Amino acid sequence: MNINATLIAQALVFVVFVAICWKYVWPPIISIMEEREKRISDGLEAAKKADDSLEEAKLAFDKELDQAKSEAAGILEKANARASQIVGDASSKAEAEAEKIMTSASTTIENETNKAKEELRQQMSEIIIDTTQKILGDEISPEKHDAILKKAAEEL
Amino acid sequence: MASAYGVEHVVGAACKQPELTVTGYIQHHLTNLTLGRLPYESEVWTCNADSYVWDMPKVVPADTWTFAHGSSQAADMGFWALHVDSIGWSIFLGIVFITIFRFAIAKNTDTPTGLQNFVEMCVEFVNDNVQSIFTSAKNPLIGPLALTIMVWVFLMNLMDLVPVDFLPELAKAAGLEYFKVVPTTDPNITLGMALGVFILIIYYSITVKGLKNFVAELTLHPFGKWLMPVNFILEMVNFLAKPISLGLRLFGNLYAGEMIFILIALMLFFSSFAIGMMGFGLHLLWALFHILILALQSFIFMVLTIVYLAMAHETEDH
Numbered sequence: 001m002n003i004n005a006t007l008i009a010q011a012l013v014f015v016v017f018v019a020i021c022w023k024y025v026w027p028p029i030i031s032i033m034e035e036r037e038k039r040i041s042d043g044l045e046a047a048k049k050a051d052d053s054l055e056e057a058k059l060a061f062d063k064e065l066d067q068a069k070s071e072a073a074g075i076l077e078k079a080n081a082r083a084s085q086i087v088g089d090a091s092s093k094a095e096a097e098a099e100k101i102m103t104s105a106s107t108t109i110e111n112e113t114n115k116a117k118e119e120l121r122q123q124m125s126e127i128i129i130d131t132t133q134k135i136l137g138d139e140i141s142p143e144k145h146d147a148i149l150k151k152a153a154e155e156l
Numbered sequence: 157m158a159s160a161y162g163v164e165h166v167v168g169a170a171c172k173q174p175e176l177t178v179t180g181y182i183q184h185h186l187t188n189l190t191l192g193r194l195p196y197e198s199e200v201w202t203c204n205a206d207s208y209v210w211d212m213p214k215v216v217p218a219d220t221w222t223f224a225h226g227s228s229q230a231a232d233m234g235f236w237a238l239h240v241d242s243i244g245w246s247i248f249l250g251i252v253f254i255t256i257f258r259f260a261i262a263k264n265t266d267t268p269t270g271l272q273n274f275v276e277m278c279v280e281f282v283n284d285n286v287q288s289i290f291t292s293a294k295n296p297l298i299g300p301l302a303l304t305i306m307v308w309v310f311l312m313n314l315m316d317l318v319p320v321d322f323l324p325e326l327a328k329a330a331g332l333e334y335f336k337v338v339p340t341t342d343p344n345i346t347l348g349m350a351l352g353v354f355i356l357i358i359y360y361s362i363t364v365k366g367l368k369n370f371v372a373e374l375t376l377h378p379f380g381k382w383l384m385p386v387n388f389i390l391e392m393v394n395f396l397a398k399p400i401s402l403g404l405r406l407f408g409n410l411y412a413g414e415m416i417f418i419l420i421a422l423m424l425f426f427s428s429f430a431i432g433m434m435g436f437g438l439h440l441l442w443a444l445f446h447i448l449i450l451a452l453q454s455f456i457f458m459v460l461t462i463v464y465l466a467m468a469h470e471t472e473d474h
Contacts, residue, residue, distance in 0.1 A: 008351075011348040011349070017254065025300065026279070
């Protein structure tokens, strides 16, 4: 337990070890720890940013979805309107066509009737003339009594 | 013929191996392996282990480098002697510290394991302490200094947990008469480190505060400039008390702890079986409790070093 040169030796050894620690031990450990700390905080920040942008994307998505929905509803409405309009147009057109067909049909019928009547009248007058000729002989010829026949036909 | 022991020896006379006594046991445990020069001629007597007669003594001339035999020779060697065991363990444990802390860290890993975790934990702990005490001034030396002190002192303290006779007996088998294994139970070691810290305190006091402020701090308080000598004496006591208390606190705690281990060990060797068994229990208890003291004392040494150096960096008047 004597105080001797061990004290000075230990002080020198102390200086040497502190110097070694200062130069070769402390800096690498501290730099690794700081680097990791920075990387972790960067990572957390990036995660937070990603979270935020996800939230934003969700909002944008919702907004677009709503817009798309309303657009779709508009389109559907328009389509319905157009469909009913088309149906309406078609039915009115069909009605008009039907009327037209009816009209033309009745005209044709009338014409046919008139034609048939005319033909019948003609035949009848011929039959009458034939019969009259046979009765009256050759005295009466259609050429001579054309006027009379015409008059008769008109009276029929 | 009188040897350095003061005991009569005669070459060829019958001798026996020295008996183990309580005093001798304790003395042996408290004596360092001291390398130095004796100012007088001395003789080394050995008892022949085969024939049990004294062999011819080996004569060591005055002023020759040799290991001291007994504490009185160690004292006679004066200041220029070296405690080879203390300084040896101190250097060895310092190398252990540097090796562990230098090679435990792997590059660029985000998931450190095992030893690296431990190393980083120590560094972070020390760094937090330094940051909390060194608030205004910044000095890149303080962190490594504090880490070295804490871990190194802790390792030296930890040697106290090695059973007291284990390493000394091994050393005896290797031919070393004395072998103290706990460097911090040697005041040279603790005061040596305190001296290192003290030099740093003076260095930073002068470079940071400036010589003028430093001298003013030592002479103008507490009584003003008219009582400068009184101030100087008071402040000097205060100033010198720092390294001395720093070194002696660590030494005292460890020395006392070591002494208790020695006394408990005595229960095993020099008393009845029952008391010997009790000694086992006590040894375990004291070892468990001592772990706390070992860690605490290394921590205190570190914190006080940081505090003293922080005071050396304070520039404002108080």
